[in-house]
């Protein structure tokens with residue numbers, strides 16, 4: 001009994017890691033842009049599709065497909081960033097909502113248009129289970145955990161010490177001041193956005209071997225799950241996002257086991273609504289904090 | 291903006307009555323002018339016009355961006371479908387019930403949601419759609435889950451000794467046209483009333499409106515409920531037209547469609563919403579574009595509306611009304 | 619002989635923002651028919667005092683009594699509607715997309731229609747109510763000298779003209795008491811004269827009492843019967859205008875002593 005609970009918790013942490021890598025990009029974008037990116041899950045989908053294409057059509061190895069997936073996403077994100085995200089600097093919140101909803105529609109349906117709407121099978125990855133401390137866990141899941149930790153430690157360091165990180169913090173504090181002291185705000189937004197999209201793609205290619213199925217609508221589902229996470233994490237807050245993602249991952253896996261699998265995907269929004277009612281500005285902080 | 295009078299200059303001939311006559315004739319003759327497929331496209335446009343009118347009250351007049359419209363559309367569809375299939379109640383009973391149930395559910399949802407500001411409110415309303423879909427999928431004893439409700443009968447009327455069903459595309463078109471016209475009139479009456487002026491005041495500056503005695507909270511709640519009533523009625527028509535209701539009625543994509551109708555047609559004007567539903571829903575339906583291409587086109591529409599064509603067709607329609615109304 | 623009840627009585631009003639005590643234990647009263655001034659250096663808590671008295675912000679402590687009725691904790695709209703105590707904002711605000719006439723009609727609506735439900739009416743009663751409001755609006759527009767621009771969107775007008783709109787809006791509902799937050803700031807002397815005239819007219823002919831925050835000391839001494847001075851959230855002194863101008867403590871407060 002206890003061991004199944006523990007197993008579900010471990011599974012939940014793996015799921016939480018997947019969400020965390022996606023959500024952290026979304027929350028950083030919010031930090032610099034003050035806008036929610038409703039298309040963020042689509043970059044997760046693009047990464048997965050890129051990798052699937054590399055494995056299935058080009059016959060590349062899984063390792064190479066990771067690179068292909070992420071690079072393809074970066075290219076798309078660069079175009080979207082140049083054409084759309086830069087324009088969102090200083091625009092009202094509603095414009096951001098509508099513009100990113102539009103991008104989500106375009107990306108998702110363009111992929112369905114090109115590759116068809118059906119489910120595709122992802123072959124590749126390290127699915128061999130190994131056992132640690134009495135648990136049997138697929139290697140891929142361990143990889144996800146490790147990458148998640150590396151990503152978050154890396155982001156902490158980057159935000160604290162690198163030029164881009166410092167610029168990001170500055171922009172998230174006060175856009176007008178940044179413009180006065182000569183920080184190129186649209187450039188910071190563009191780079192943060194591409195970084196976030198690349199992280200979402202990374203999460204996608206890492207999860208593909210575990211989820212196996214690849215389809216055009218998968219990004220939307222991820223967007224719907226990351227939205228509650230970044231709100232609960234306190235918009236713009238990297239550490240809060242990490243914890244919120246873990247909480248959601250664990251909650252989902254427990255609900256799937258003990259309440260019913262069909263309720264898993266609603267946990268996020270149900271908690272989100274409750275949290276919003278209780279604390280309209282999120283759980284962990286009221287301001288952007290990197 | 292319909293509430294800002296334009297400066298009156300040399301009056302020309304007032305063409306409003308002839309225009310109305312022409313429009314009525316075209317609307318009535320449409321099924322005989324175009325093909326059956328055109329009639330079908332017009333029906334879909336009329337159905338989507340209903341929730342769009344509700345959304346226009348919310349977004350265009352009161353300034354609240356909401357994605358919840360698909361949720362109330364779905365609630366209306368299920369209410370009407372369940373009543374028709376389970377109890378065989380006449381169409382107009384189900385139509386009213388769909389509006390009332392949607393509006394009633396909007397009250398407990400609106401009370402917490404309207405406390406939130408801008409993006410948080412948008413996300414909360416998105417949550418309603420997602421949770422609505424989950425409930426319709428999982429409350430199998432009521433909704434039959436993924437299978438959905440099927441076999442919704444033709445719209446059936448029972449007026450005293452007279453009872454009849456509306457069958458065939460052409461007749462359904464007239465039914466939709468009648469309801470659409472009534473809803474358009476209702477929306478027009480709401481925005482023309484003093485309450486409509488208060489709604490615009492809330493959109494322009496909520497605190498100022500409040501300081502002048504306008505109970506903004508009550509108005510926002512009422513408008514949120516009214517928007518749900520419009521959506522519920524639209525959902526009812528949709529259920530009758532398709533004869534099936536499935537959890538897919540709760541789709542974010544529908545909310546997006548309604549937003550495009552309102553913003554593209556011109557937010558804050560009733561004729562804009564009518565025009566928007568004909569253009570964005572009727573035309574794309576009539577052109578038989580594949581769903582993917584249509585959604586891609588909608589995506590581009592949203593981008594264009596946000597960055598370049600901010601007021602949609604509103605300025606154009608305004609100029610048109612000025613010409614028609616005899617103002618130079 | 620009984621002392622008449624003051625129109626507005628505020629007792630021990632207190633409000634903190636975090637560590638800042640914006641208003642500390644301030645008690646004042648406004649008599650019927652009076653024009654009182656509220657002055658004090660920048661950041662002394664004048665606007666916050668208004669916010670807490672009118673329901674825009676919730677005071678931490680204290681009571682607000684209007685016309686013998688305890689209105690503490692009422693919302694901004696209820697205080698305006700039921701109490702007929704209106705306020706202006708330091709930052710000029712108007713309904714920018716609407717024309718001047720519509721701005722004023724909105725200001726009168728909630729005082730003319732008996733309920734929210736009634737405002738949804740389109741019938742004869744509703745129309746005649748709106749016609750009445752429009753007439754009143756036009757009178758006030760004339761008085762404020764905005765007749766020529768009455769059909770222009772408020773957002774297109776100058777800051778001074780918008781201040782006049784704001785002020786005229788507050789006269790629409792036949793108020794008992796108006797709280798003005800810096801009505802003369804940033805407007806030219808000609809319009810200052812106009813605002814002063816309108817305040818005096820409203821006070822004498824319409825019987826409206828005023829509490830006016832103003833940095834322009836000449837205006838304060840010329841129109842106010844009594845002046846209250848705030849400093850660092852607390853009430854420093856109150857008294858006749860020319861005494862206040864002479865007061866050593868007030869001078870020190872302004873010089874940042």
Ligand SMILES: Nc1ncnc2c1ncn2[C@@H]1O[C@H](COP(=O)(O)OP(=O)(O)OP(=O)(O)O)[C@@H](O)[C@H]1O
Nearest residue numbers: 635638640658659660661662663664665666667708
């Ligand atoms: N919403 C708020 N949040 C935090 N602090 C506030 C807030 N509003 C006011 N304060 C603080 O309260 C104090 C009083 O401010 P207030 O605006 O009431 O002063 P004031 O007398 O109106 O000044 P001025 O003459 O410049 O208008 C200031 O120190 C201000 O920083």
Ligand SMILES: [Mg+2]
Nearest residue numbers: 664665666708
């Ligand atoms: Mg002030």
